[in-house]
Amino acid sequence: MLDDEIAREFLLESLEHLNSLDEALLHIENGNAPDIDGIFRIFHSIKSAVAFLELQQLENIAHQSENILAVVRDKNKELQIDDIGVFFQVGDCLRQGLAAFEKKEDFHPSNLENLLQDLDALNSKINSSEQVVVAKRPVRKSKRKPPPKPENPASESHSLESDSNIRIQISLIDEIINLIGELVVARNQAIRVVEHVAEPEMRPIIHRIDHLTTIIQEKIMTTRMRAIDSAWKRYPRMVRDLSHELGKDISLKMVGQETELDRGLLNMLQEPMRHLLRNCIDHGIESPDERERAGKPRDGTIHLKAFQSTGQVVIEISDDGKGLDEEKILSKAINTQLITEAQATQMDNKQIQQLIFAPGFSTKQAVTHVSGRGVGMDVVHTQLTKAGGQVELDSVFGKGTTVTIRVPLTLAILPALIVQTNEHYFAIPQDNIVEIVDLQDKTGELQQIGDATVYSLRGKLLPVLLFEDILNKEKSPIENGIIIVLDTNELKFGLIIQHVMDTEEVVVKPLGEELQGFQIFSGVTIQGNGQIAWIVDPTAIAQISGLRAGLQEEEILQQNQNITPVLRFHIENYGSAAINIKRIVRIEEIHDQDLKIYGTRCLYTIQKTVVTVYAFGQFDAENLKACNLIICETNTGLIALRVQQVFDIYHEEFEESPSINSLGSMILLDGEPTSLITPESLTEEHL
Amino acid sequence: MIERQKFCIVQLGEYSLGFDVRFVRSVHESTKLTPLPIPVPFVMGVLNLRGQVISLFNTFDICKLPAQKSTQQNERKTFLFLECARGKGGLLIDQIDDVIEVNLSELHPPQSNFNPSLRTFVSSILKYQDRLVLILDFEKIYDVICGGNV
Numbered sequence: 001m002l003d004d005e006i007a008r009e010f011l012l013e014s015l016e017h018l019n020s021l022d023e024a025l026l027h028i029e030n031g032n033a034p035d036i037d038g039i040f041r042i043f044h045s046i047k048s049a050v051a052f053l054e055l056q057q058l059e060n061i062a063h064q065s066e067n068i069l070a071v072v073r074d075k076n077k078e079l080q081i082d083d084i085g086v087f088f089q090v091g092d093c094l095r096q097g098l099a100a101f102e103k104k105e106d107f108h109p110s111n112l113e114n115l116l117q118d119l120d121a122l123n124s125k126i127n128s129s130e131q132v133v134v135a136k137r138p139v140r141k142s143k144r145k146p147p148p149k150p151e152n153p154a155s156e157s158h159s160l161e162s163d164s165n166i167r168i169q170i171s172l173i174d175e176i177i178n179l180i181g182e183l184v185v186a187r188n189q190a191i192r193v194v195e196h197v198a199e200p201e202m203r204p205i206i207h208r209i210d211h212l213t214t215i216i217q218e219k220i221m222t223t224r225m226r227a228i229d230s231a232w233k234r235y236p237r238m239v240r241d242l243s244h245e246l247g248k249d250i251s252l253k254m255v256g257q258e259t260e261l262d263r264g265l266l267n268m269l270q271e272p273m274r275h276l277l278r279n280c281i282d283h284g285i286e287s288p289d290e291r292e293r294a295g296k297p298r299d300g301t302i303h304l305k306a307f308q309s310t311g312q313v314v315i316e317i318s319d320d321g322k323g324l325d326e327e328k329i330l331s332k333a334i335n336t337q338l339i340t341e342a343q344a345t346q347m348d349n350k351q352i353q354q355l356i357f358a359p360g361f362s363t364k365q366a367v368t369h370v371s372g373r374g375v376g377m378d379v380v381h382t383q384l385t386k387a388g389g390q391v392e393l394d395s396v397f398g399k400g401t402t403v404t405i406r407v408p409l410t411l412a413i414l415p416a417l418i419v420q421t422n423e424h425y426f427a428i429p430q431d432n433i434v435e436i437v438d439l440q441d442k443t444g445e446l447q448q449i450g451d452a453t454v455y456s457l458r459g460k461l462l463p464v465l466l467f468e469d470i471l472n473k474e475k476s477p478i479e480n481g482i483i484i485v486l487d488t489n490e491l492k493f494g495l496i497i498q499h500v501m502d503t504e505e506v507v508v509k510p511l512g513e514e515l516q517g518f519q520i521f522s523g524v525t526i527q528g529n530g531q532i533a534w535i536v537d538p539t540a541i542a543q544i545s546g547l548r549a550g551l552q553e554e555e556i557l558q559q560n561q562n563i564t565p566v567l568r569f570h571i572e573n574y575g576s577a578a579i580n581i582k583r584i585v586r587i588e589e590i591h592d593q594d595l596k597i598y599g600t601r602c603l604y605t606i607q608k609t610v611v612t613v614y615a616f617g618q619f620d621a622e623n624l625k626a627c628n629l630i631i632c633e634t635n636t637g638l639i640a641l642r643v644q645q646v647f648d649i650y651h652e653e654f655e656e657s658p659s660i661n662s663l664g665s666m667i668l669l670d671g672e673p674t675s676l677i678t679p680e681s682l683t684e685e686h687l
Numbered sequence: 688m689i690e691r692q693k694f695c696i697v698q699l700g701e702y703s704l705g706f707d708v709r710f711v712r713s714v715h716e717s718t719k720l721t722p723l724p725i726p727v728p729f730v731m732g733v734l735n736l737r738g739q740v741i742s743l744f745n746t747f748d749i750c751k752l753p754a755q756k757s758t759q760q761n762e763r764k765t766f767l768f769l770e771c772a773r774g775k776g777g778l779l780i781d782q783i784d785d786v787i788e789v790n791l792s793e794l795h796p797p798q799s800n801f802n803p804s805l806r807t808f809v810s811s812i813l814k815y816q817d818r819l820v821l822i823l824d825f826e827k828i829y830d831v832i833c834g835g836n837v
Contacts, residue, residue, distance in 0.1 A: 513774045
């Protein structure tokens with residue numbers, strides 16, 4: 001019996017070689033000069049590996065391929081594009097064989113005989129062909145044994161690699177990540193205790209542990225990260241095969257393959273991504289003739305683009321195909337009773353396009369094996385939502401379709417806001433939270449429209465849901481509470497909860513199968529105080545409550561009006577001041593102790609970013625106090641302004657009077673002269 | 688060689704129940720049970736057990752046994768924590784009796800007229816001291832709990 005460990009090494013190595021084989025072959029097919037040497041080496045390495053694994057059949061075909069290539073290389077024969085196909089098949093056959101070996105199954109490929117015959121035919125064709133360009137090397141008669149030379153480059157580079165890299169079982173990494181998750185929880189507990197216990201010598205130690213834990217956590221998370229390329233490198237081959245099959249000419253352009261993503265997420269993305277690509281090839285891009293008639297180039301193009309943006313990975317898949325036919329979608333949706341005709345008349349294009357995500361929707365007339373079983377896009381949608389992602393669609397009829405996928409960078413750790421309702425704790429992902437509104441004294445601004453409750457937030461109508469109702473599955477009058485304004489990217493709504501507790505980086509634990517019935521929770525976590533909190537999934541809440549995008553038209557109207565909402569606050573040693581709300585990222589309630597002073601600069605760390613704090617007057621080291629930090633965005637990054645009291649948001653028209661200092665102009669708010677500050681002026685002014 | 692198997696014997700109401708020790712992880716007494724925000728059949732709540740969130744199952748409900756007054760009034764609840772390939776959880780019990788090792792030949796199949804609601808989980812019956820112990824299959828119990836959500 002073979003040593004399992006060594007067999008595994010060989011297996012992994014061969015699979016890597018097969019991937020590079022695909023790449024090299026596609027390279028030729030795209031009209032580039034063939035790297036015969038490279039392909040030869042690949043086959044040679046695979047041959048040695050499968051020979052070691054005692055896979056006789058696979059060794060045979062690898063050997064045959066190697067022979068042909070040796071002839072091509074040494075006799076300078078030309079390899080026809082048509083001849084490449086057989087090597088693709090060899091690659092597939094090897095891949096299947098290795099997969100079967102991995103699962104310890106017997107491998108009896110039906111096409112092995114054909115493949116060997118094809119290889120034989122190619123061999124004799126190459127040998128008899130007279131396309132000798134220039135015989136640079138003396139022709140060697142028999143090439144049974146490969147020259148020893150090409151063996152070395154591959155193995156040399158390999159040994160170099162293994163000096164600085166080691167292979168680790170994923171399960172071990174996952175275990176470490178879990179343990180670090182526990183460490184984070186323990187650290188949070190320690191921080192809490194230290195806050196209440198006045199042991200001065202403990203604080204720096206705990207802070208150091210805090211700091212180190214964060215670093216370890218970040219580092220270990222990066223080990224789970226993989227370049228998206230590891231999944232994408234199979235796509236060129238897939239696009240080639242499918243488009244050939246359908247008689248289409250499609251080229252695939254990829255940008256941002258180096259973008260890194262959590263390994264687990266990458267796996268979860270596989271299926272939806274393949275589905276979307278198939279859709280582009282089958283439904284999206286037209287046949288060459290059709291394209292010509294439409295005045296487009298005969299070959300279609302699919303663009304794949306990946307990049308990171310604000311804690312998310314964005315993947316765009318766009319084609320220059322025929323786009324979505326809204327009328328077809330509508331008639332199909334009405335036929336299948338997805339919507340009524342009355343509803344249809346009220347939908348805009350965007351909403352119609354969203355219909356293709358509905359379960360069982362597919363407009364393709366006939367079922368092809370490429371796509372179109374009617375379970376297409378809704379599966380994509382559910383799978384991505386499960387992975388904590390979102391999918392958006394943008395299509396112009398006749399021009400093409402772009403699907404945008406957004407997924408979080410990592411699944412395991414989530415910055416969240418802990419809230420309380422009844423006796424339960426909940427964690428709401430920070431990414432979804434837009435703002436928090438205390439309903440105190442403002443319940444009058446809640447209005448009933450039919451059975452929906454809306455809140456007028458700065459003149460915009462926001463649908464609100466009472467969280468208690470969702471939990472109890474009933475309706476009760478709203479008396480008081482705090483509105484968490486949530487944005488699911490598709491829509492905005494308010495969730496009324498009873499108390500806001502704290503923000504915390506929580507370690508996401510999946511729900512056991514017995515709790516899968518909880519649709520509105522995506523997981524569970526243990527807070528620093530040891531209490532269990534349920535992680536809320538805002539998208540699921542919106543779905544369960546039947547919220548639909550659309551209530552936001554009002555919002556767009558509002559934005560057109562010429563009103564700049566501002567936040568007014570009081571600065572010690574200065575007076576009343578205000579900042580444009582759009583420039584404010586968040587407000588932190590802190591204590592002066594949380595600020596760190598370095599020379600003349602005062603710094604504060606917010607979500608791993610260090611911001612400079614601007615304050616008026618001196619810090620009184622003897623008399624530290626609580627204050628608020630207003631975190632604003634400037635064109636050079638985030639800054640913070642230390643203020644004493646935050647009043648309210650004003651959205652009224654005001655007249656600006658000339659400024660009295662370099663900070664900005666004066667306005668009147670509530671009859672109070674207020675200095676309207678621009679964040680940039682703070683950085684210019686030395687305070 | 689005679690094949691032997693270890694069982695953990697627990698008391699629940701008037702029943703003696705046995706679990707294969709290969710599935711048993713630990714026994715805990717708990718007062719701090721976190722209730723579920725939305726009720727789920729058979730699940731009494733969850734517990735933070737050394738950094739893991741574990742569901743607690745109401746064994747009376749699962750086995751359709753009449754709830755015993757004594758356990759319901761008692762604030763402290765005892766749970767037997769079990770784990771199988773599909774999942775894990777704590778089963779409410781009254782107390783743990785013993786861990787015994789028996790010959791496989793001592794196990795008897797449940798009679799055909801046996802209480803049907805229990806029959807689903809009872810893999811065999813064991814005579815222990817002067818009592819009959821019902822050997823329960825945790826995998827089947829877990830299947831029923833998860834099935835309750837569909």
